[in-house]
Amino acid sequence: xxxxxxxxxxxxxxxxxxxxxAVGHRMIEQLAASSIPVKQVKLLASARSAGKQMQFRDxxxxxxxxxxxxxxxxxxxxxxxxxxxxxxxLPEAVKRGAVCVDNTSYFRMDPTVPLVVPEVNPEALAHHQxxxxxxxxxxxxxxxxxxxxxxxxxLKQVIVSTYQAASGAGQSxxxxxxxxxxxxxxxxEMQAEILPTKGDKRHYPLAFNLxxxxxxxxxxxxxxxxxxxxxxxxxxxxxxxxxxxxxxTATCVRVPVAIxxxxxxxxxxxxxxxxxxxxxxxxxxxxxxxxxxDLANQVYPQPLQAEGKGDTFVGRIRPDYENxxxxxxxxxxxxxxxxxxxxxxxNAEELVxxxxx
Amino acid sequence: xxxxxxxxxxxxxxxxxxxxxAVGHRMIEQLAASSIPVKQVKLLASARSAGKQMQFRDxxxxxxxxxxxxxxxxxxxxxxxxxxxxxxxLPEAVKRGAVCVDNTSYFRMDPTVPLVVPEVNPEALAHHQxxxxxxxxxxxxxxxxxxxxxxxxxLKQVIVSTYQAASGAGQSxxxxxxxxxxxxxxxxEMQAEILPTKGDKRHYPLAFNLxxxxxxxxxxxxxxxxxxxxxxxxxxxxxxxxxxxxxxTATCVRVPVAIxxxxxxxxxxxxxxxxxxxxxxxxxxxxxxxxxxDLANQVYPQPLQAEGKGDTFVGRIRPDYENxxxxxxxxxxxxxxxxxxxxxxxNAEELVxxxxx
Numbered sequence: 048x049x050x051x052x053x054x055x056x057x058x059x060x061x062x063x064x065x066x067x068x069a070v071g072h073r074m075i076e077q078l079a080a081s082s083i084p085v086k087q088v089k090l091l092a093s094a095r096s097a098g099k100q101m102q103f104r105d106x107x108x109x110x111x112x113x114x115x116x117x118x119x120x121x122x123x124x125x126x127x128x129x130x131x132x133x134x135x136x137l138p139e140a141v142k143r144g145a146v147c148v149d150n151t152s153y154f155r156m157d158p159t160v161p162l163v164v165p166e167v168n169p170e171a172l173a174h175h176q177x178x179x180x181x182x183x184x185x186x187x188x189x190x191x192x193x194x195x196x197x198x199x200x201x202l203k204q205v206i207v208s209t210y211q212a213a214s215g216a217g218q219s220x221x222x223x224x225x226x227x228x229x230x231x232x233x234x235x236e237m238q239a240e241i242l243p244t245k246g247d248k249r250h251y252p253l254a255f256n257l258x259x260x261x262x263x264x265x266x267x268x269x270x271x272x273x274x275x276x277x278x279x280x281x282x283x284x285x286x287x288x289x290x291x292x293x294x295x296t297a298t299c300v301r302v303p304v305a306i307x308x309x310x311x312x313x314x315x316x317x318x319x320x321x322x323x324x325x326x327x328x329x330x331x332x333x334x335x336x337x338x339x340x341d342l343a344n345q346v347y348p349q350p351l352q353a354e355g356k357g358d359t360f361v362g363r364i365r366p367d368y369e370n371x372x373x374x375x376x377x378x379x380x381x382x383x384x385x386x387x388x389x390x391x392x393x394n395a396e397e398l399v400x401x402x403x404x
Numbered sequence: 405x406x407x408x409x410x411x412x413x414x415x416x417x418x419x420x421x422x423x424x425x426a427v428g429h430r431m432i433e434q435l436a437a438s439s440i441p442v443k444q445v446k447l448l449a450s451a452r453s454a455g456k457q458m459q460f461r462d463x464x465x466x467x468x469x470x471x472x473x474x475x476x477x478x479x480x481x482x483x484x485x486x487x488x489x490x491x492x493x494l495p496e497a498v499k500r501g502a503v504c505v506d507n508t509s510y511f512r513m514d515p516t517v518p519l520v521v522p523e524v525n526p527e528a529l530a531h532h533q534x535x536x537x538x539x540x541x542x543x544x545x546x547x548x549x550x551x552x553x554x555x556x557x558x559l560k561q562v563i564v565s566t567y568q569a570a571s572g573a574g575q576s577x578x579x580x581x582x583x584x585x586x587x588x589x590x591x592x593e594m595q596a597e598i599l600p601t602k603g604d605k606r607h608y609p610l611a612f613n614l615x616x617x618x619x620x621x622x623x624x625x626x627x628x629x630x631x632x633x634x635x636x637x638x639x640x641x642x643x644x645x646x647x648x649x650x651x652x653t654a655t656c657v658r659v660p661v662a663i664x665x666x667x668x669x670x671x672x673x674x675x676x677x678x679x680x681x682x683x684x685x686x687x688x689x690x691x692x693x694x695x696x697x698d699l700a701n702q703v704y705p706q707p708l709q710a711e712g713k714g715d716t717f718v719g720r721i722r723p724d725y726e727n728x729x730x731x732x733x734x735x736x737x738x739x740x741x742x743x744x745x746x747x748x749x750x751n752a753e754e755l756v757x758x759x760x761x
Contacts, residue, residue, distance in 0.1 A: 206563055208668035248702060251708075256708040257661060264700075268680060269722060294726040296670070296732060302614065302659050304612050311655040311657065345604060345608075345621065351613040362616070364625070365625030369651040369652075
């Protein structure tokens with residue numbers, strides 16, 4: 048009986064759109080390590096990358112140029128090729144019967160598109176109409192840590208300052224940053240053509256510097272990354288990008304780190320009797336969270352230690368002694384894994400588990 | 405008449421204690437550029453550095469080993485050789501008639517010692533008993549930006565997350581950090597023997613990493629750096645390290661930058677009608693502050709641009725749209741200049757100007 052079920056289990060044709068990018072590489076790895084029964088993988092990218100060979104498990108696959116016809120027979124699309132590519136191709140994939148987990152920001156605020164972190168709001172997957180949006184990297188790691196706190200103590204306000212790695216801006220930004228670092232150490236002038244944001248008017252070196260601009264700057268005074276953290280958090284936690292149920296503000300800063308975002312998060316809870324010890328205990332039981340908070344042994348989250356790991360690391364949890372119910376904490380996660388590729392694959396696993404694909 | 409006054413003006417014998425360190429070097433430069441009438445400079449350091457030659461204006465001077473007798477005939481001491489050295493030698497200097505501006509944390513919380521940022525509380529200098537404390541680097545740049553806001557709108561609460569450069573931990577930490585960066589780029593293992601804090605049990609690489617520990621970690625959950633930011637801010641603004649007049653909390657993080665601290669500061673003011681535009685206008689008139697806040701042209705404070713400058717740069721000023729009277733801003737200053745050597749020399753200039761030395 049068991050064997051028969053296994054034999055009958057559906058197997059999926061999976062397309063990875065943007066396979067050659069920093070996140071695409073990791074989507075291939077995370078899919079290979081996932082519980083999803085994979086019949087076939089198609090690697091899709093722009094014409095420029097077509098013909099490139101990449102490995103999935105023990106198979107060598109050839110990257111194909113993306114066209115609408117690429118999605119014929121595809122069950123699942125994992126997409127991370129930029130908003131314009133998602134806009135153009137995901138409706139074509141949906142038309143052909145595929146379900147898409149999209150890592151770009153393009154569909155995130157569409158009220159018909161669930162925005163999902165599996166540890167936080169997996170039930171939102173049930174309402175999908177072919178596209179599920181993966182949240183922004185800096186939002187994911189924050190809500191993974193805040194949701195268990197919200198459930199236990201109620202969450203009133205969040206004030207976050209981010210320390211975001213170069214790889215969040217893509218492989219070309221990461222390469223540029225490392226070239227800058229070497230130039231600086233050689234006493235040479237640093238070249239900047241990508242960071243802070245590809246396509247913006249001015250570019251600045253990130254190496255040995257801090258850039259308080261991630262994504263474009265908007266007329267309301269916030270960067271688009273800050274705006275995303277505010278509204279995505281509300282949508283993930285309360286189903287509404289403008290929900291007043293929690294107040295959120297953000298300052299997003301790019302820092303000279305390759306991989307791994309840090310976040311200094313100040314938050315207030317409804318239960319003013321909550322203690323740091325209780326919060327630590329709640330987080331220690333929370334899915335996807337590892338508490339690293341042992342000051343006597345100098346244990347706290349660090350990007351170099353988080354790189355390559357799927358968990359969200361939380362530490363430096365301590366009360367604001369002047370404000371009951373208010374706390375500081377420090378969160379680190381691999382922005383390319385939990386912040387992108389892993390969360391997308393986890394969403395796909397939930398779709399399979401819940402029979403939604 | 406004017407000429408006679410100039411001729412009669414007192415000239416000072418100035419000792420620089422810790423002359424060979426990162427801050428000591430800059431104290432020599434800032435003293436040379438100051439308005440203080442200097443009769444003679446004595447460069448003092450540990451026995452290990454004695455005999456070293458260093459330049460003050462057009463003179464080559466020889467560094468001497470510090471002994472109590474070094475302070476005979478000295479009028480002004482600028483000190484930045486570590487808390488233990490200040491503890492040992494500054495009382496000896498005071499006993500011999502000198503006035504000391506101390507850049508270490510040793511005397512900062514002594515209620516008889518003024519803790520002074522000249523733009524904020526120069527009047528506190530009048531109460532000195534021979535020692536004036538220079539605040540912590542991360543505190544100085546924050547209060548320079550917050551004091552004009554406090555004066556104009558009232559200040560209720562401050563929540564700060566810092567992005568602090570390696571040089572704040574001294575020249576040896578800066579050297580270690582640069583060696584780590586080169587090792588990382590070479591694909592070699594990074595060595596860590598100093599950071600996060602000299603003398604602590606465990607050491608971690610700072611290059612391409614973030615270390616949420618500055619100074620030692622205390623049993624209350626805060627690092628000593630965070631504790632300093634909280635209590636120094638209260639003492640500078642309200643004369644009392646435990647003043648309830650403003651609530652302050654801090655998260656301090658060392659980032660892989662050589663020179664220039666960044667700070668993401670969230671603050672609330674009493675006047676809930678205050679606007680970002682009004683705050684920008686107040687800061688534009690404030691002493692020691694340069695507003696860099698032009699999003700359309702991607703103008704915002706950056707450490708690489710602040711390095712070598714004496715001002716405190718403020719930008720990204722914007723409201724928390726969900727909380728009237730609440731704002732975010734981003735502050736950058738050269739931690740070795742305004743955060744240390746320049747502030748010390750400015751304190752000394754004020755002492756001279758006010759006839760307090």
